[in-house]
Amino acid sequence: MNVQQGRLDCQACEQRILSARNLGCALLDSSVADHIAECRECSAFLESLREVKPALDQYRVLEPTTELIETVLCRALQQGSENLVPERAPIDPGLFRVLLASLVSLPLVILINALMGWAFYELTALLLPRTVALYCVGLFVVWASLAVSFGYASLPFLGALVRHSPGRLRAAKS
Amino acid sequence: MSSRQCSFTIRAMGPHTEPSDETLAVRAEQGDQEAISVLVRRHSPGLYGFIQRYQPDRDDADDLLQETWIRAVANLDRFDPKRRFSTWLFQIALNLCRDRARRDQVRSRFRRDVQEMQQEKTRVTVEEKVDARKVVRAIEALPPQQKEALLLRYYQGFSEGETSEIMGCPKGTVKSRLHQAVQALRSKLGPRGVEH
Numbered sequence: 001m002n003v004q005q006g007r008l009d010c011q012a013c014e015q016r017i018l019s020a021r022n023l024g025c026a027l028l029d030s031s032v033a034d035h036i037a038e039c040r041e042c043s044a045f046l047e048s049l050r051e052v053k054p055a056l057d058q059y060r061v062l063e064p065t066t067e068l069i070e071t072v073l074c075r076a077l078q079q080g081s082e083n084l085v086p087e088r089a090p091i092d093p094g095l096f097r098v099l100l101a102s103l104v105s106l107p108l109v110i111l112i113n114a115l116m117g118w119a120f121y122e123l124t125a126l127l128l129p130r131t132v133a134l135y136c137v138g139l140f141v142v143w144a145s146l147a148v149s150f151g152y153a154s155l156p157f158l159g160a161l162v163r164h165s166p167g168r169l170r171a172a173k174s
Numbered sequence: 175m176s177s178r179q180c181s182f183t184i185r186a187m188g189p190h191t192e193p194s195d196e197t198l199a200v201r202a203e204q205g206d207q208e209a210i211s212v213l214v215r216r217h218s219p220g221l222y223g224f225i226q227r228y229q230p231d232r233d234d235a236d237d238l239l240q241e242t243w244i245r246a247v248a249n250l251d252r253f254d255p256k257r258r259f260s261t262w263l264f265q266i267a268l269n270l271c272r273d274r275a276r277r278d279q280v281r282s283r284f285r286r287d288v289q290e291m292q293q294e295k296t297r298v299t300v301e302e303k304v305d306a307r308k309v310v311r312a313i314e315a316l317p318p319q320q321k322e323a324l325l326l327r328y329y330q331g332f333s334e335g336e337t338s339e340i341m342g343c344p345k346g347t348v349k350s351r352l353h354q355a356v357q358a359l360r361s362k363l364g365p366r367g368v369e370h
Binding site for chain 1: 202203205207210211214215218219222223226227232236239240243244246247248250251306308309310312313327328329331333334345349352353356357359360363
């Protein structure tokens with residue numbers, strides 16, 4: 001309640017007048033009565049409200065029916081479920097292990113591919129002119145890089161496939 | 175701001191074992207369907223009362239109640255838990271009511287059949303029925319902003335600050351609109367309802 005130096009201000013006085021069930025009771029409160037005696041605006045408001053209050057209190061409304069509440073509830077819950085965004089699935093530990101193993105072995109994969117490229121170059125250089133041999137090795141490097149990249153990129157998708165069909169995976173093992 | 179935060183803390187840690195609206199709203203935003211259910215059951219009666227007084231047509235009120243909740247649930251991520259949930263909810267309802275009223279301007283503004291049904295259901299006397307209809311007409315005839323201030327302040331019990339937040343206007347404006355509304359009703363309804 002807003003009280004300024006022990007006295008009600010207009011806002012607090014108006015609030016008490018509005019919330020009083022009986023306006024006679026509002027005046028029983030000495031702080032309201034004191035304020036009303038001094039404030040012409042609040043006094044006029046009380047007087048006006050005192051005249052219309054019995055009429056205003058006759059304006060009754062219906063409670064919502066049970067059916068209406070159920071309908072509202074149903075639609076609100078439907079809306080609530082539509083709001084939900086699917087949560088991001090946590091990283092599967094199995095997939096994490098596969099990714100880790102493949103990343104650890106990546107230098108070895110690169111080394112093997114490099115050795116294969118060098119061997120391929122040596123072989124083609126014996127049979128073909130040097131320029132053509134370099135071209136063939138270049139092609140080999142491009143295709144090998146693509147294969148390794150796609151191989152690694154497919155790991156999460158393979159992991160997702162495995163995660164969504166655990167039953168089939170177990171059946172295959174047994 | 176500080177009083178709002180204070181009241182929020184009191185509600186959240188008060189003696190009631192039931193979680194506060196704001197806590198439920200946060201849980202609902204995270205997908206807790208039970209929280210949505212509690213909020214709907216807790217606030218629908220008050221919200222429906224406000225909508226009915228704004229839009230006396232029963233079918234419109236039913237639609238608006240549903241639309242309000244759907245919009246509220248759809249926008250829960252925008253709700254700031256430091257604010258009062260009811261204020262935010264009534265803001266949505268008021269915007270929808272305003273939109274509907276704008277659309278319905280061409281339709282008849284005096285749809286009283288529903289009100290008659292209401293009075294019959296609440297088993298009031300013939301005299302009260304006539305008075306209630308007079309009140310409905312008088313409130314309907316108020317300028318929209320005065321009507322909003324009256325409905326939110328008098329019937330829904332929102333504070334001046336909350337009403338200003340819902341209506342999107344300064345506190346002083348809420349006060350003057352409420353006073354104008356009461357004054358207008360006094361001149362329309364006359365001194366018949368004087369309390370003795």
